Amino acid sequence: xxxxxxxxxxxxxxxxxxxxxxxxxxxxxxxxxxxxxxxxxxxxxxxxxxxxxxxxxxxxxxxxxxxxxxxxxxxxxxxxxxxxxxxxxxxxxxxxxxxxxxxxxxxxxxxxxxxxxxxxxxxxxxxxxxxxxxxxxxxxxxxxxxxxxxxxxxxxxxxxxxxxxxxxxxxxxxxxxxxxxxxxxxxxxxxxxxxxxxxxxxxxxxxxxxxxxxxxxxxxxxxxxxxxxxxxxxxxxxxxxxxxxxxxxxxxxxxxxxxxxxxxxxxxxxxxxxxxxxxxxxxxxxxxxxxxxxxxxxxxxxxxxxxxxxxxxxxxxxxxxxxxxxxxxxxxxxxxxxxxxxxxxxxxxxxxxxxxxxxxxxxxxxxxxxxxxxxxxxxxxxxxxxxxxxxxxxxxxxxxxxxxxxxxxxxxxxxxxxxxxxxxxxxxxxxxxxxx
Amino acid sequence: xxxxxxxxxxxxxxxxxxxxxxxxxxxxxxxxxxxxxxxxxxxxxxxxxxxxxxxxxxxxxxxxxxxxxxxxxxxxxxxxxxxxxxxxxxxxxxxxxxxxxxxxxxxxxxxxxxxxxxxxxxxxxxxxxxxxxxxxxxxxxxxxxxxxxxxxxxxxxxxxxxxxxxxxxxxxxxxxxxxxxxxxxxxxxxxxxxxxxxxxxxxxxxxxxxxxxxxxxxxxxxxxxxxxxxxxxxxxxxxxxxxxxxxxxxxxxxxxxxxxxxxxxxxxxxxxxxxxxxxxxxxxxxxxxxxxxxxxxxxxxxxxxxxxxxxxxxxxxxxxxxxxxxxxxxxxxxxxxxxxxxxxxxxxxxxxxxxxxxxxxxxxxxxxxxxxxxxxxxxxxxxxxxxxxxxxxxxxxxxxxxxxxxxxxxxxxxxxxxxxxxxxxxxxxxxxxxxx
Numbered sequence: 001x002x003x004x005x006x007x008x009x010x011x012x013x014x015x016x017x018x019x020x021x022x023x024x025x026x027x028x029x030x031x032x033x034x035x036x037x038x039x040x041x042x043x044x045x046x047x048x049x050x051x052x053x054x055x056x057x058x059x060x061x062x063x064x065x066x067x068x069x070x071x072x073x074x075x076x077x078x079x080x081x082x083x084x085x086x087x088x089x090x091x092x093x094x095x096x097x098x099x100x101x102x103x104x105x106x107x108x109x110x111x112x113x114x115x116x117x118x119x120x121x122x123x124x125x126x127x128x129x130x131x132x133x134x135x136x137x138x139x140x141x142x143x144x145x146x147x148x149x150x151x152x153x154x155x156x157x158x159x160x161x162x163x164x165x166x167x168x169x170x171x172x173x174x175x176x177x178x179x180x181x182x183x184x185x186x187x188x189x190x191x192x193x194x195x196x197x198x199x200x201x202x203x204x205x206x207x208x209x210x211x212x213x214x215x216x217x218x219x220x221x222x223x224x225x226x227x228x229x230x231x232x233x234x235x236x237x238x239x240x241x242x243x244x245x246x247x248x249x250x251x252x253x254x255x256x257x258x259x260x261x262x263x264x265x266x267x268x269x270x271x272x273x274x275x276x277x278x279x280x281x282x283x284x285x286x287x288x289x290x291x292x293x294x295x296x297x298x299x300x301x302x303x304x305x306x307x308x309x310x311x312x313x314x315x316x317x318x319x320x321x322x323x324x325x326x327x328x329x330x331x332x333x334x335x336x337x338x339x340x341x342x343x344x345x346x347x348x349x350x351x352x353x354x355x356x357x358x359x360x361x362x363x364x365x366x367x368x369x370x371x372x373x374x375x376x377x378x379x380x381x382x383x384x385x386x387x388x389x390x391x392x393x394x395x396x397x398x399x400x401x402x403x404x405x406x407x408x409x410x411x412x413x414x415x416x417x418x419x420x421x422x423x424x425x426x427x428x429x430x431x432x433x434x435x436x
Numbered sequence: 437x438x439x440x441x442x443x444x445x446x447x448x449x450x451x452x453x454x455x456x457x458x459x460x461x462x463x464x465x466x467x468x469x470x471x472x473x474x475x476x477x478x479x480x481x482x483x484x485x486x487x488x489x490x491x492x493x494x495x496x497x498x499x500x501x502x503x504x505x506x507x508x509x510x511x512x513x514x515x516x517x518x519x520x521x522x523x524x525x526x527x528x529x530x531x532x533x534x535x536x537x538x539x540x541x542x543x544x545x546x547x548x549x550x551x552x553x554x555x556x557x558x559x560x561x562x563x564x565x566x567x568x569x570x571x572x573x574x575x576x577x578x579x580x581x582x583x584x585x586x587x588x589x590x591x592x593x594x595x596x597x598x599x600x601x602x603x604x605x606x607x608x609x610x611x612x613x614x615x616x617x618x619x620x621x622x623x624x625x626x627x628x629x630x631x632x633x634x635x636x637x638x639x640x641x642x643x644x645x646x647x648x649x650x651x652x653x654x655x656x657x658x659x660x661x662x663x664x665x666x667x668x669x670x671x672x673x674x675x676x677x678x679x680x681x682x683x684x685x686x687x688x689x690x691x692x693x694x695x696x697x698x699x700x701x702x703x704x705x706x707x708x709x710x711x712x713x714x715x716x717x718x719x720x721x722x723x724x725x726x727x728x729x730x731x732x733x734x735x736x737x738x739x740x741x742x743x744x745x746x747x748x749x750x751x752x753x754x755x756x757x758x759x760x761x762x763x764x765x766x767x768x769x770x771x772x773x774x775x776x777x778x779x780x781x782x783x784x785x786x787x788x789x790x791x792x793x794x795x796x797x798x799x800x801x802x803x804x805x806x807x808x809x810x811x812x813x814x815x816x817x818x819x820x821x822x823x824x825x826x827x828x829x830x831x832x833x834x835x836x837x838x839x840x841x842x843x844x845x846x847x848x849x850x851x852x853x854x855x856x857x858x859x860x861x862x863x864x865x866x867x868x869x870x871x872x
Contacts, residue, residue, distance in 0.1 A: 022498035056518070062458035063522050064529035071528075071536055075521040078514035082492070085511040086499050092507075093500035100507055105598065126597055161562055162541065 008186040013045040013176035017193045018250035019083050020050030028250060029090035032136060036096055041131050045141040045176040046087050048079025069114035073166045080140035088138045098136040104145035110165045112146040117165035119144060122182035141172025173234035181241035188243050190230060191250035196257030197229060199421035200274040205412055207422035213258045214272060221364040221398040222275045270365040271419040274412055277360040278405060281333040287321040287350035298343060305339050307332045311393040325391055330356055358390060359408045362400040363415060375399050377418060385414035444622040449481040449612035453629045454686035455519050456486030464686060465526035468572060472532055477567050481577040481612040482523050484515025505550035509602045516576035524574045535566050536574040540581035546601045548582040553601035555580060558618035577608025609670035617677035624679050626666060627686035632693030633665060635857035636710040641848055643858035649694045650708060657800040657834040658711045706801040707855040710848055713796040714841060717769040723757040723786035733783060741775050743768045747829040761827055766792055794826060795844040798836040799851060811835050813854060821850035
């Protein structure tokens with residue numbers, strides 16, 4: 001029997017690099033054991049060990065260039081099965097009661113989109129039962145189960161038969177946040193190989209500073225722009241469900257960064273961080289006739305070919321024609337050209353130019369959009385650093401410039417200095433000192 | 437729609453060494469593709485790739501000396517998940533319709549004895565549905581699912597929750613035969629790294645000859661005595677269900693050995709083959725009081741400690757005491773001593789001796805037991821070869837001697853010669869020429 005105060009329930013997620021060797025797995029188990037010793041009920045989401053997922057993809061690639069998505073999901077899901085059992089064993093070795101569950105056993109049901117399934121429902125009946133039996137519950141991340149009797153109405157490709165699905169790269173973050181939401185956990189901790197969220201990538205910008213707290217929307221923009229600490233969907237899911245997410249290091253015992261609804265926006269430096277993305281190529285359709293239906297004629301075929309179009313800029317037309325530019329992931333540039341070439345002819349455009357050697361750099365902060373001066377300071381800073389801006393796009397919390405990739409480093413250094421990101425922010429200090 | 441003649445249904449099982457590399461997987465896929473091209477409906481059971489199972493055991497061993505059996509099963513089952521998906525992908529690459537299923541998806545339910553689960557039921561509803569859709573169905577071997585709603589009455593450790601179980605070493609053979617029985621398949625083919633069943637291990641006895649056909653019981657004795665080509669349980673299961681099992685090479689296109697009810701026993705050489713086992717240690721309790729209850733006092737604690745006692749020999753008593761000898765697997769000798777030491781004192785026996793350096797050698801053939809002269813010829817042959825016999829046991833179809841391990845090779849050569857096992861048997865020639 002527990003005392004009158006219910007134990008706090010914490011969901012912890014450990015990434016692959018935290019589980020790359022037997023020694024690291026034991027280290028993670030010790031960390032879990034300490035948290036358990038402090039009295040928390042724990043659900044632990046495990047990613048595949050180290051490079052397992054890449055190794056399995058290579059194995060499949062040795063067999064066929066075009067693996068069936070259903071088979072690939074069944075293959076990839078084994079990586080997280082393995083790590084979950086090993087973490088559980090490591091806890092047993094420390095005398096901690098624990099049990100591992102597959103995504104299906106943990107009650108995570110998804111739609112039937114292999115390789116990028118969306119969670120349809122979390123029914124953590126068994127997770128609760130195992131917690132009640134005093135177990136630390138280790139859940140295999142990145143996966144769920146579609147079809148069968150349990151998912152009526154899940155729609156989208158589900159069938160009568162039960163199938164294993166995966167949630168896409170970084171899906172273990174999503175597993176953790178979804179479980180935290182379904183279990184109404186007190187906290188969701190994402191353990192990674194960095195100490196938290198920084199004003200810029202600390203491996204690239206020496207003066208980058210760790211943030212104590214950051215709002216969901218800001219984090220979303222940082223992640224989307226290439227910060228790569230957390231999966232975008234996981235942040236969205238946390239935002240919608242009001243799950244407080246803490247990003248922290250699995251190697252150091254140091255405070256991390258808390259992602260949560262942030263009421264203190266007005267008080268502080270509006271630019272919270274920089275993000276960048278090198279996986280970008282620019283496409284321009286020259287002198288496209290300026291008439292209704294043109295955008296659809298261009299972007300519908302790209303969508304049908306599953307090519308992700310990101311920034312779109314259409315210049316002011318002249319002489320009844322306009323230039324239409326947009327970015328695509330670099331790896332999809334070749335396919336985009338194949339799709340677009342006949343369309344250029346059909347539309348009577350002058351031609352198609354592409355540039356694979358560009359990059360995106362962004363400043364991110366809540367309220368940027370409504371505060372004048374930030375965009376101007378960004379563009380001025382880049383000009384002073386001799387960085388040419390090729391495209392611009394903005395959102396509520398972000399201003400992004402497409403620039404020549406070779407100038408990315410110079411751009412980042414200049415912006416980090418101009419927006420004083422190395423200077424500690426009183427809000428961060430307060431957040432770091434929050435009660436545990 | 438198929439033609440008026442239903443297609444034959446064949447279950448094929450491929451072992452780990454047949455699937456050790458991407459190239460071998462492609463080779464196996466080509467073989468399956470040819471059989472499919474010949475018009476057969478195919479269910480293929482895949483073992484884990486190469487040394488995957490050992491690698492996973494080593495990984496678990498790096499974490500803890502004493503892995504939890506439930507966690508270990510979940511871990512080991514991933515090996516067969518992986519190979520099943522890869523074989524399926526390799527078939528797709530050849531343009532053959534195929535789908536992989538886990539043991540659970542294939543409807544294989546077991547009891548809850550982790551690491552050595554027994555199959556409780558096979559409900560191949562989905563396998564049939566996939567065959568009807570024109571798929572080659574690849575099933576992950578070695579595993580099943582216990583618990584849940586589907587296994588009421590399965591007994592023995594099952595629970596309300598669905599769990600992954602494994603069938604023990606070589607369990608993929610059992611999966612194949614169980615599926616063949618449930619589907620009433622026309623044939624069950626076990627593809628291995630040898631061409632079939634031999635009169636003795638061909639790597640050890642140069643004159644060893646392949647058998648064209650062998651009875652279930654004979655095969656059972658050969659397998660139990662260490663022939664290691666097929667799992668004992670799989671042969672038993674085939675026997676009980678009347679499944680004809682063909683053992684053949686996955687590397688060569690050569691006829692294998694057919695295991696089936698054998699009506700031709702009377703016509704031929706009764707000794708069909710030799711078997712041996714080095715994984716043996718001998719234990720002797722000296723001068724145990726000769727009174728009721730002694731055997732129970734010795735063997736019950738061993739059974740409770742899950743130590744497999746094999747041959748038991750009790751010498752004629754004298755002066756109210758008797759020597760009791762038996763064999764155990766060599767790896768379990770230390771544990772057996774720990775269990776037995778207090779019992780020796782309790783029973784007032786004179787002491788305990790052990791010998792890890794023994795081996796078993798057996799002659800196997802249907803009807804051996806009722807045909808006088810074979811035992812005498814075996815003992816005489818061993819004596820002529822200066823091989824001392826330490827223990828003897830017999831069954832309906834086998835005579836086994838425990839000998840000094842250092843003399844095993846000499847014993848095998850002598851017995852192979854004495855029973856003319858190198859001489860072709862007319863029955864084998866007839867079986868090899870059977871219609872396909």
